[in-house]
Amino acid sequence: MIIDRYLVGTRLRLRRADLSDGGRELKLTQKVPIHHPGAVQGMITNTYLSPAEYDLLASLPAAVLSKTRLSVPPLGIDVFDDPLHGLVLAEAEFATDEEAQSFVPPPACVAEVTNDARFTGGCLAEASRQEVLGWLSEYGIRPE
Incomplete structure (x- = not known):
């Protein structure tokens, strides 16, 4: 389970991820997009937090998103909880631009939303x- 808190008025995301080994990852992330079409990753900075640091930052106003992430390399598949229950998004990450450009989504993928900022x-x-x-x-x- 992943709980993302998008801190109001910032480009910062506070994440709590429950790991499969029973551990928990707490981090503060800033994503700065690069405005190029296609599968180009922007700059990402992660700061790993202690529980006390996380709790302090979690007290700030935020928009919250909850999801479960499945790993099917090279895809990370996010299955969203309410109120977006039923939404499933997949994201691929690659080591090189060539790998990204040659990637062919599996047939089960029904829409390409990489360049649609509404799906961030x-x-x-x-x-x-x-x-x-x-x-x-x-x-x-058209969902059922």
């Missing part, structure tokens, strides 16, 4: 279920 975590955390359903309909996806 910070935007999803602030979106209503109805907004997300509207965005999906633009891709021809």
